[in-house]
Amino acid sequence: MSVVRSALSVTNRILRPFFIIILLQISGLFTACNAEDIDNLSLPTPLPASDRTELHLRTYDAFWTRLEPDYIFVGNTDFDWKLMPMQTRRQVSSGITDEEFDSLIDSFIDLFPDSTIIYRNRSERIAADLKATLSYEGIGAYITVVNEPIPHIVLLSVITSSPAEKAGLRAHDSIYSVDGKPVTKEEGIAVVDRVRGPAGSVVTLQVISPNSSERTVEVTRERLQATDMLRYTYLPIAKAGLIRIPMGGNVNIMSDMLTSIETLIDQNGIENLVIDMRVAHSNDDWPLESMLSLFTDGDMGTRYTRYNDYALTVDAQDISGSQTIPLVLLIGPDTQGASEIFAAALQDKGRATVIGQPTLGYVFDFDHFILPDGGEVFFGNSSYVSPLGRDIGVLGVMPDVLVQSSWDQVSDEENFKYDPVVTRAKLEFTQ
Numbered sequence: 001m002s003v004v005r006s007a008l009s010v011t012n013r014i015l016r017p018f019f020i021i022i023l024l025q026i027s028g029l030f031t032a033c034n035a036e037d038i039d040n041l042s043l044p045t046p047l048p049a050s051d052r053t054e055l056h057l058r059t060y061d062a063f064w065t066r067l068e069p070d071y072i073f074v075g076n077t078d079f080d081w082k083l084m085p086m087q088t089r090r091q092v093s094s095g096i097t098d099e100e101f102d103s104l105i106d107s108f109i110d111l112f113p114d115s116t117i118i119y120r121n122r123s124e125r126i127a128a129d130l131k132a133t134l135s136y137e138g139i140g141a142y143i144t145v146v147n148e149p150i151p152h153i154v155l156l157s158v159i160t161s162s163p164a165e166k167a168g169l170r171a172h173d174s175i176y177s178v179d180g181k182p183v184t185k186e187e188g189i190a191v192v193d194r195v196r197g198p199a200g201s202v203v204t205l206q207v208i209s210p211n212s213s214e215r216t217v218e219v220t221r222e223r224l225q226a227t228d229m230l231r232y233t234y235l236p237i238a239k240a241g242l243i244r245i246p247m248g249g250n251v252n253i254m255s256d257m258l259t260s261i262e263t264l265i266d267q268n269g270i271e272n273l274v275i276d277m278r279v280a281h282s283n284d285d286w287p288l289e290s291m292l293s294l295f296t297d298g299d300m301g302t303r304y305t306r307y308n309d310y311a312l313t314v315d316a317q318d319i320s321g322s323q324t325i326p327l328v329l330l331i332g333p334d335t336q337g338a339s340e341i342f343a344a345a346l347q348d349k350g351r352a353t354v355i356g357q358p359t360l361g362y363v364f365d366f367d368h369f370i371l372p373d374g375g376e377v378f379f380g381n382s383s384y385v386s387p388l389g390r391d392i393g394v395l396g397v398m399p400d401v402l403v404q405s406s407w408d409q410v411s412d413e414e415n416f417k418y419d420p421v422v423t424r425a426k427l428e429f430t431q
Contacts, residue, residue, distance in 0.1 A: 053095045059373040060085075060092045063105065066369045070306055070381045073113050073364075076394065105375075113394075115362060122374030137199045139164040139219045142228065142247045142279070143175075144334065146408065147185045152176045153195075154408040156279040156334060157228050157247050167219040169207065171279075174408045176214070177206040199223045210411040211418060232260040235415065238426040240272035240328075241265075242416075245339060250285035257294065258319055265320050272429045274422070276330045278356060278407065282337035289314055291342055294322045295352070300345040301386045303365075312345070312384075327352040328425045331397055334407070336362040341384050344397045348387040353428055354399045356421050361396035401428075 064085045068074065074081065092101065102121050109117050140162020141155045153175040158164045176183060178194040197203060198221065205217045228246035230253060235242055241264035245253065264270045282288075289312075292300055297316035302309050316323055329343050329352045340363045346352040364380035371377065383393030403421045416422035 052098070053093065055373050056092050056096065056101050057089070059101075059371045059375065060089060062369075062371050063108075063377060067117075067377065067379055070367060070379070071117075072304075072306060072380045072383050072393070073116055074306070076113050077111060079111055114360070116364060116380040118378040120376045125374065125376045137223045138196050138221055139167075139169075139203065140222070140224050141169060144407075145183070145189055145191060146174075146406075150176065151183045151185045152408075153183055153191060154406075156407060159224065159227065160229055162224060163219050163222045167217050169205075169217060169219070170209065170412070172210050172408055172411055174208045175205045176208065179204050197221050210409055230256040230260060232264060233415075234264060234268045234270065235274065235422075235426055238272055238274075238429040239268075239270060240274050240426065240429055241268065241270040242274040242276060242422065242425075244276040245280040247279055248281050248283055250283065251287050254287040254290045257291065261294075261322060262320050270325075272326045272328070274328045274330065274425045275352075276422070277335045277339050277343060278330050278332040278421070279334045280336070280339035281334065282339040286338040288338040288341060292345060293317045294319060295325075295327060295346060296323070296349050298349075299387055301341070301348070301384060303382055303384050305382045312341075326429060328428050329354045330356045330421050330425060331359055331399060332357040332407070332421075333360055335359045335397070338363070340392055340397050341386075344384070344386040344390065344392050347397065347400065348390070353401065354397065355401040355425050355428070356399050356403055357405075358398050358402075359392075359396040361393050364393045 064081075068081060088104070091104065096104070098121075105119050105121075109119050140159040141164040142157045142159075143153050143155055146152055146154050155164070155169060155171055155173045155175070157171050158169055175195075178191065181194065183191050195203060195205075200221065202218050202220050205219060206214060207217045208214050228248060230243065230246050232241060232243040234240075241261065243257065243260050243264075261273070264273075293314040293316055297314055300312040300314055302311055304310065318324075327346065329346060331340075331343050331354055335343065335356075336359065340359045340361065343352075343354055343359070347354045363384045365382040366378050367381040368376060368378045380393070383391060385391050401424060403424050405420050410419040410421065411417075412419065
């Protein structure tokens with residue numbers, strides 16, 4: 001097994017729930033499980049108070065003892081790992097309800113660097129496991145939720161031939177209300193429960209596209225598969241190909257990349273290449289090593305855990321001049337996972353100019369453990385240091401050229417006329 005695959009290999013229950021499945025669940029690509037199945041889960045008879053306290057204490061102790069040895073960012077926390085657990089344990093031993101115990105664990109999660117620790121109580125774990133499937137009933141769009149200035153859903157990508165596409169929805173569209181009820185800050189990603197629904201049912205959405213007025217869109221939900229596709233086009237003025245890496249791409253991205261590059265060269269004679277990674281959430285199947293080898297070779301940095309370092313090196317493969325073609329990468333807050341490593345490595349090697357907004361540094365690998373009460377904890381157990389020594393898990397990727405623009409304010413229309421990030425990328429080849 002290669003160093004990269006060894007370092008990035010995570011079961012579908014670990015990476016996929018947080019980089020892929022969670023995103024799909026808030027996208028309208030919802031699981032085939034009926035909501036009633038989850039609501040009617042049979043849980044154990046409540047324990048007597050004394051037994052509950054004993055179970056809480058065992059669960060509390062397991063949280064800290066299982067987490068500390070392998071959690072990658074111990075040095076980045078602001079609390080005393082020995083003192084605080086001892087102090088708070090007294091609160092647990094005095095006897096608290098299950099709800100109070102969950103709130104206590106949630107309060108600990110807030111003390112860690114963002115998104116490096118994820119806790120699910122037993123009920124949440126069971127519900128999430130029931131939803132962990134690639135078959136969905138919904139509208140067929142990947143989304144994120146934005147709270148400012150007005151809470152709304154933003155479509156990151158729309159699946160080809162999906163109900164969303166058939167209804168005229170496109171990437172960059174914003175949804176402000178679902179079936180007449182506004183999206184609210186308080187519900188957050190729970191808005192998913194109002195967008196999803198059984199195949200054949202209709203959901204009514206209030207939608208605004210960039211540079212357009214509000215409109216009402218009715219979407220008839222269908223059963224579908226959670227797949228997004230690599231897309232590419234030609235930018236004539238810059239003599240450049242533009243390739244957009246899809247959400248949650250898998251091992252097929254490599255063959256799709258090769259096909260798109262060769263097609264762009266054969267049909268358009270491109271001299272430059274733009275790779276748009278602004279919505280590229282990458283999972284454990286993302287072919288990082290092969291993708292890097294298309295454009296460079298040698299030392300690509302280091303994956304590390306608390307106890308070991310794993311060098312990332314690649315051997316070049318030149319496909320239709322890929323090793324020398326001028327290259328621009330577009331990144332942003334939704335560039336996450338192996339795609340961040342890809343951008344950081346090519347940037348440090350001087351192989352690509354990076355344009356856009358900083359990434360969030362979600363390059364860490366996840367491990368997990370089950371708690372005595374049936375809850376589950378996911379935690380970052382490895383990170384990545386770029387060839388020039390930047391810890392991307394801490395710092396994220398900083399663009400060479402910063403362009404302030406959000407996904408719901410740009411458009412693919414008229415050859416990206418209304419996308420300042422792509423406009424700046426074209427300027428890189430024409431100035």
